[in-house]
Amino acid sequence: MSSEPERRFRTELLEWGEENRREYSWREPDRTLYEVFVAEFFLTQTPADNVGAVYPRFLELFPTLDEIADANEDELVEVIEPLGFQNMRAQALKRIASTHDHLPTRAESLMELPxxxxxxxxxTLCFARGDRLPVLDRNVERVYSRVFRDVWTETEADQLAFTEKLVPDEARTYNLTLLDFGALICQTEPLCEQCFANEYCDYFRESSRGT
Ligand code: SF4
Structure with missing residues (x-):
């Protein structure tokens, strides 16, 4: 059962997203599981603009896992190099492609990949297939830990349980919007005066008391 602030946050976030959600080529709705996976694999440690500069060429050269399996690792390294961590990334992709024709469609199985x-x-599963899963990166964790500061804990299992219940049926839209909200509004230096959540955000209420 969600609390009133949780329900409001979910509804108002989706409304905010209608005007503010960002567009990237890997967010196009007809992207395959593999194409979304490649984007998310690169985005974990690299800004989106850098990934955008490499992504089209990577998919042109390696449109499926088969082409990665057939490629020389040096070819992969050369394409990935502008993103950084190119050796580690190329090795991991080679290992995945050499053992899989297709990517798994269960989160636990994907997490067994290097x-x-x-x-x-x-x-990957949420953005490619619409699976109703929580998507929790550092930015999203910062958002939740502020808005719901009074109930947020540092335990990963608790965080997952809390975020799972917030994800609505429109999981893809919700999670993409949440990533953008963390990047554009609830940044490290949050723009609280512009934020729809400032009436019920625990962080804002507590920081306003101190001013
Ligand atoms: S009010 Fe401030 S701290 Fe709270 S969610 Fe909005 S931007 Fe983040």
Missing amino acids: RVGRYVANA
Whole structure:
């Protein structure tokens, strides 16, 4: 059962997203599971603009796992190099492609792949298939830990349980909007005066008391 602030946050976030959600080529609705996976695999440690500069060429050269399996690792490294961590990323992609014709469609199975954690697994399945999964990266964690500061804990299992119940049926739209809200409004230096949640955000209420 969601609390009133939780229900309001979910509704108002989706409304905010109608005007503010960002567009990236990997967010196009007809992207395959593999294409979304590649984007999320790169986005974990790299800004979106950098990924955008490499993503089209990568997919042109390696449109499926088959082409990665056939490629020389140096070819992968050369394409990925502008993103950084190119050796680690190329090795992981080669290992995945050499053992899989297709990517798994369960989060737990995706998380068994090299260098794939909960974020990449859930984001891939949610953004490619609409699976109703929480997508929790550092930015999203910052948002939740502020708005719901009084009930937020540092335990990963508790965080997942809390965020799971907030994800609505429109999981894809909700999670994409949440990522953008964390990047554009609830930044490290939050823009609280512009924020729809400032009537019930625990962080804002507590910081306003101190001023
Ligand atoms: S009021 Fe401030 S701290 Fe709270 S969610 Fe909005 S931007 Fe973040």
